[in-house]
Amino acid sequence: MNANQIVRRALTHLADGHVFADVADQDVPPPWIVYQAAGGKIDVDLAGRPFAKFRMRVQISVWHSTPHGRSSLIRQVVRALISPAVGAVPLGAPADVYEQNTGLHGARLDVSIWSEL
Structure with a gap:
C-alpha cells in the first residue's frame, strides 16, 4: 500500500469524512483535511536497485x-x-495558518x- 492510501485510510473517519488528496472539493463546508506527497527518501542497495519501500514525506493540512x-482536528490527525x-513519524510540530x-x-x-515504491 502506498503512503497516500495509508493516510486516507487512517484519516477518513475524521472531519465528517472530508478527506482529500491535493485539494478539497469546491463546495465542501469545513472542516476538511487535505494531504499530499511532499518528497521523501528512496534508498538503493549496492547494485543500485531501490528497496521495495521508502520513506515518503506527506504534508497534512486541516481547515x-x-x-x-x-487545534482539536490537528490533534486527532x-x-x-x-x-x-x-x-507515521511527525517531522516537527503542527504549524497554524489563517486564510484571510x-x-x-x-x-x-x-x-x-513507509510507502511501497
Missing part, C-alpha cells in the same frame, strides 16, 4: 471555521497517524511514512 476546531497501525480571504483556520503537519 476549520474556528481556532479551537482547528496526529493521534491517528502515529498509532502503531499506521506508524476565507476566514478559515488551518494547521499543517509533515509526517514520514
Whole structure:
C-alpha cells in the first residue's frame, strides 16, 4: 500500500469524512483535511536497485471555521497517524495558518511514512 492510501485510510473517519488528496472539493463546508506527497527518501542497495519501500514525506493540512476546531482536528490527525497501525513519524510540530480571504483556520503537519515504491 502506498503512503497516500495509508493516510486516507487512517484519516477518513475524521472531519465528517472530508478527506482529500491535493485539494478539497469546491463546495465542501469545513472542516476538511487535505494531504499530499511532499518528497521523501528512496534508498538503493549496492547494485543500485531501490528497496521495495521508502520513506515518503506527506504534508497534512486541516481547515476549520474556528481556532479551537482547528487545534482539536490537528490533534486527532496526529493521534491517528502515529498509532502503531499506521506508524507515521511527525517531522516537527503542527504549524497554524489563517486564510484571510476565507476566514478559515488551518494547521499543517509533515509526517514520514513507509510507502511501497
